[in-house]
Amino acid sequence: MSLSSPTQKSEGLRLRARLRALYHGTSHTAVRFRVAVLVIDLAIIAFFIAGPILKEGGIVFYIVDYMIATLLAADLAARAWCYSDIKDWLKKPIVWMDLFILATLLFPAWLFSLGFLRVLRLWTLINSDFFWRTIGRRYDDTRVEDVTKALVALITFVFVATGFVYTSFLGQAEGLSGYVDALYFTVTSLTTTGYGDILLPGTWGRVVSIVIMLTGVTLFVRVGQTLLRPHKVRFPCDRCGLQVHDPDAVHCKACGNLLCIPDEGGH
DSSP states (O other), X not given: OTTHHHHHHHHHHHHHHHHHHHHHOOSHHHHHHHHHHHHHHHHHHHHHHHHHHHGGGTXXXXXXXXXXXXXXHHHHHHHHHHSXXXXXXXXXXXXXXXXXXXXXXXXXXXXXXXXXXXXXXXXXXXXXXXXXXXXXXXXXXXXXXXXXXXXXXXXXXXXXXXXXXXXXXXXXXXXXOXXXXXXXXXXXXXXXXXXXXXXXOHHHHHHHHHHHHHHHXXXXXXXXXXXXXXXXXXXXXXXXXXXXXXXXXXXXXXXXXXXXXXXXXXX
């Protein structure tokens, strides 16, 4: 027993090192692994968006649901294992969001009414270092990152609001008989078009409609701001740590340190 323990510990350390190399490394193998994980994540998110419609598939839906739960649990376990401090990892709000999503997958019969929150996985993915370390860091233009995050925030809100309307008001509002109707209501509300052919009943329905309108306008304005914002590049100052600067900056605006920002050709 005493001889096997050091061996098991050594194997555990090697596994952790291998996982760290895959999740945080820069080798071609690590990048390909993370791209594959991202592709699977996007496929899972597509399942979340279509979940209310696919639920009519009966047992097939639950089989796919538990398959996705297995994949997500394995991914979370691997991330936790390769993290240097699990307690610090658990302090991240994104981790708790993923754990909540996993709970809705493991208990779909009880938590399906909260299943629309699974779409938040799209927001957590695009705002994670994992995504930008794999895909986004090839862009030093901060506008690409900012616009992507703003658009994803808008898209995420659309589908979260749609899921909430569908779950809370299906069969109660005239004209609201399916998921597509809920999506239609959400889009017309947040664009303030307001055709009026679908109205949520009661005071609570009016409050939900107001929240969708105000939040939608705010997110649209944010997208516009990111599109019109001056061009910046990501180049950390080695003195004060300021992350972004003008492409032609010679000195850091925060501390005056001399900068040497490469041009688009990398020179």
